[in-house]
Amino acid sequence: MLLQSIASGLLVGSVYAIIAVGLTLIWGIMEVVNFAHGSYLMLSMYICYVLHMLMGFDPLLSMPIAVVILFFIGIGTYKTIIFRIMNAPMLFQIFTTFALQFIINYTVFLIAKPTFRTVKITFLDGVVKVKGLFLDNAMIVSALVCVLAFLFLHIFLQFTKIGKGIRATTDNPRAALALGIDIEKMYAYTWGVSLALVAVAGAILSRIIYTHPTVGDKFGLFAFVAVALGGFGSIYGALLGGLMIGVVTTVTGVYAIPWFKLPSIFAIFILTLIVRPRGLLGWK
């Protein structure tokens, strides 16, 4: 039973992880917390829903489309709004992203109405039995997609020119600027990549849960917890944090009272901040 819940937890956690990685990328490079992160997740879910309604696409098929759209939305968000607040006080940075959250969520609310919408897909239904554990087919595929996305990110950051530029800017923006790296461009790309990752998670989630205008908020908060657990700005930390959240939610859901899930995660979050303000794996 414990093994079973841990296994399911890891599968769910991979989705949290991919959301958290996007959040931590932005935090790492510009110390801006994007409180609208969950809203972009919701946007991706709606894109998949609309494509499903119009063309009958499976969200897994719409995923590349959502990724491309959100990549450009990310760059657009940076170029229109975020770059103006780079040097603003933290209060204003926080409330700019909250304002974005309000505007995105409730614009969708006005257009789509607060109806709970669901994508009905039977492809990949069923469970598979691996060494005595029952695993949901769809969840396995989701986890695989997340792993793939993470591998892509790793290769992108490690080997491509833009990726190297992003890493250099994260380490030291001034030095990067001195070396001729266009750091403005790197910030824009980071926003693009961050939202592209969230698009992947959104496509996966639109198959599993209901889509509605404020669906992303909870995931956004969970992503913060994952980021805090893993250490702010650390990509691998966020991955680990996401997986931990997945396991904690499933295990407390099974062994304790079901509604304990949320408080336990937030309690872990506050305790982590108190004991290790830089995160469990933080090093600064």
Place this chain on the structure above:
Amino acid sequence: MLMGKRDEVNGRPWVTWLLLALLIFLLLCLPLFIRGTYYRHIVIFTLMYVVLAQAWNLIGGYAGQIALGNMVFFAIGAYTSTILTIQFDLSPWLGMWVGGGLAVLVSLGLGLAVLKLEGHYFAMSTIAFGEILRTVFSNWRFVGGAQGISLPLHSPSLYYMQWANKVPYYYIILTMAVLVTVLVFLLDRSRFGFYTKAIKLDDVAARNRGINAFKLKLLAFALNAFITAMVGSFYAQYILYISPSSVLLLVTSILLAVIPIVGGVGTVLGPILGAVFIFPLTEFLRAMFGGLAMGVNYIMFGAAAIFVIMVEPLGFVAMLSCIKRWFRRLMEEKGGVEVEGAEG
């Protein structure tokens, strides 16, 4: 002392006092002019938001700590006085103070734990705390769970803070708004105001001068909690129904910060201007858009916040001082009185 000097430089302190007296007189007479129940309700809610925004301004504007869980204190105030009234037949007038005290205790506990964290971390831990409390209250039978509690109706009585019309509520919340505004005004001109401004200008230099930033932040947080809880009790008595989804929402906590930001963060006038602008407008939009109003309102909050942040970081207060300067220049041209303008 410094402020007294500046007032002299600004000239005509009696004009300010006269205007203030006139304003208070008008506010006292307001129920005579505004007779509709609905409009009275709007005025009461606007004043409620004035008080709540002033409270947030203490911790968020002055102490510079972005608290995003103020509804926690609001809920503590609302639930404490309500439960005390129902279980022990205690008057809400007393329950208010119990709620306020409890909120102070909670804020001190939370503050001691997380006020040492830097900016974002503090903000996020207050969000987390609020979410924990919301989930616990939604599942806790004793406090009514997700359904919340309805207060039993009594015939109009001072003891139960229940009246048939809205006028007494108006005077209660008006008193609170005036008291809290005076308190913030005094704090702004006291050591608290100077120290917090010094901390915001240069944290390290202020600390080297021997300013205990942590103590100030804790004080601001506790005061904020106390005031917010008092308003919470008032809200429970006024609406007579509370539930986690009405008094413990994260968006409301965020809204409490948006009001002073739009008005002018870290100023005495800011929260007042913000609330007076935002709340009646939301009601107007609600009348216009009906069921979709919630969406329109939040988009407006977002747009207003982004506009203020991008264009005029001091919000309405800056615009007001702009108008004041223009007005003064007009007066000077007419009367030829030379006044050295040291702007505040």
